[in-house]
Amino acid sequence: MGTNLTGWRRLLIKAGLLVLLLALFPAPASAQTLRVIKDQDCLRDQAQFFGQPVALVKQGDQLKQLGIKGDWYQVEFQGKQGWIHRSAVSTRKVSLSALQGTGTAQAATADEVALAGKGFTPEVEAGYRQKYPNMNYAAVDRVESFQVPEAELRKFITEGGLQP
């Protein structure tokens, strides 16, 4: 009798584990979703920085991955297809519930969690600036405004015999 009960218990445990594994491992999605982690970037018509921009994407935008070529992902966003460098997107998933300690299991990128008001955020920077008004953020904003227009950089590279 005792042996039978142990056998049933084992069977129940195995069945339970199977259900659990099926629940926790859903069928893989046909296409991976990438999330933009850069402030903003362009999808380009070719897998290179000098490709023509086809769409503007911003941090948090979700892109459907269609393919990969070297360091570039071919993606679709709002009906437009283009290429984006791998360093501008994240495939990383973290558990939002684990970070917040509440709620149901839900996948989110670490950046989304930061955006949700956690970690070092614009609010933290604002608090820091208020505490230390002598920090020269105006100069930092000026430095961040230093941009090289695409056409100018292309000219600089070509004239210097450099690699585009």
Add this chain to the structure above:
Amino acid sequence: MTRQLASLTVILLALGLTMSCAEVVKVGTSIGEASGYLSSTEKASIDKVADKTERAARPITDSEEYYIGRAVAARFLGQYRLLDDPKATLYINEIGQTVARASDRPRTHGGYHFAILDTDDINAFACPGGIVLVTRGMLKMARSEDEVAGILAHEVGHVNHQDGIASISQARWGEVLAAAGTGTAQSFAGVELGSLVSLFEDAINDVFKTLVVNGYSRVQESKADQAALRYTRRAGYNPQALADFLARLEESGVSGGFRTTHPGTAERLQEVKATLAGSGLMPVTAAQKQRTARFQALNLSG
């Protein structure tokens, strides 16, 4: 009892394959509480530790790195003035963008930006996230565009490797995540924000101390040099220029600045030369001479 414990172990191991550590611990403590092995207080205490431990595992995000970098740059720019020379500033941004695009991390949250500090000190700093500050004194010592590319590529290497961020201790980051994860959105505006600002300040101090006082480790410097050789070569610059610049720096006998925070110039030069010898020297081309001519036209060495 032994069988029950064995079954529980099997279940927890299986859960471990599919759930986070904290979630597995919570399943275990729930069973422990239900079976009378743990009190509710003990269960809560263990769950809390598991949550905190798991939070500490989250790495710094690109946007967090960006805000740290801005604060580090703000501190530098509180001490040094920006050089008011739009042509020179555009020029180093053109060089910098060219090598950053050839780096292993061409895209960062806020992008790469290069600026010249108006000082005779010989130094260069990579703020986390992509703001690179190079002194007028440093540029004055360079003799060609390819040398400037080597200097900037070295700093881009530090950004790629997140060497500044690495100076924030795991313990400090654990505190940040513990503070960030304990409150609700409502309390975030109050007490929690205050403690995060203090921790932010501590993190900035950690990075600034590394950049200005202690310097990076020998290994970090070596890796940044090796990265600079790769990035400049990929971009079409002559990587030999980095060795030329390091040799001049070594011979100059200048003390302070770059030499303080970038120790062991002789050793670095030796390593860079060894790598160059292994990969084959690139001859000086007409294009390189053309680049040197446009560098000289800007009179940065003046």
